[in-house]
Amino acid sequence: MRKLFGLALLAGIVAAVKKYLDSNPDAKRQVKDQANKAMDQAKHLAEEAGEKVKARTSQAQDVADRPLSGSDSSSSTGPSTPVTTPNGPATGAPTTL
Numbered sequence: 001m002r003k004l005f006g007l008a009l010l011a012g013i014v015a016a017v018k019k020y021l022d023s024n025p026d027a028k029r030q031v032k033d034q035a036n037k038a039m040d041q042a043k044h045l046a047e048e049a050g051e052k053v054k055a056r057t058s059q060a061q062d063v064a065d066r067p068l069s070g071s072d073s074s075s076s077t078g079p080s081t082p083v084t085t086p087n088g089p090a091t092g093a094p095t096t097l
Helices: 002-023 025-065
Strands: none
Touching: 002 025
């Protein structure tokens, strides 16, 4: 019931504003100008946000592309430990990699 009353109130306000704007062309023009300014500002903000996202994505990709220090296995001088899987694919027996 409360939502229905709220919707009726909102519809009444919208109807009153529309009637006012229809009878006052200068007010209608001002509202259009303000709406256009708001749209331009929203577009500008969206473009800025898009540029920030591109920059952060590029930065994250650069970090991901860098090799981690000490992770190069070819420079390792210590003994290598074989890795044993629980079951081999063909025999079901443990497999050493």
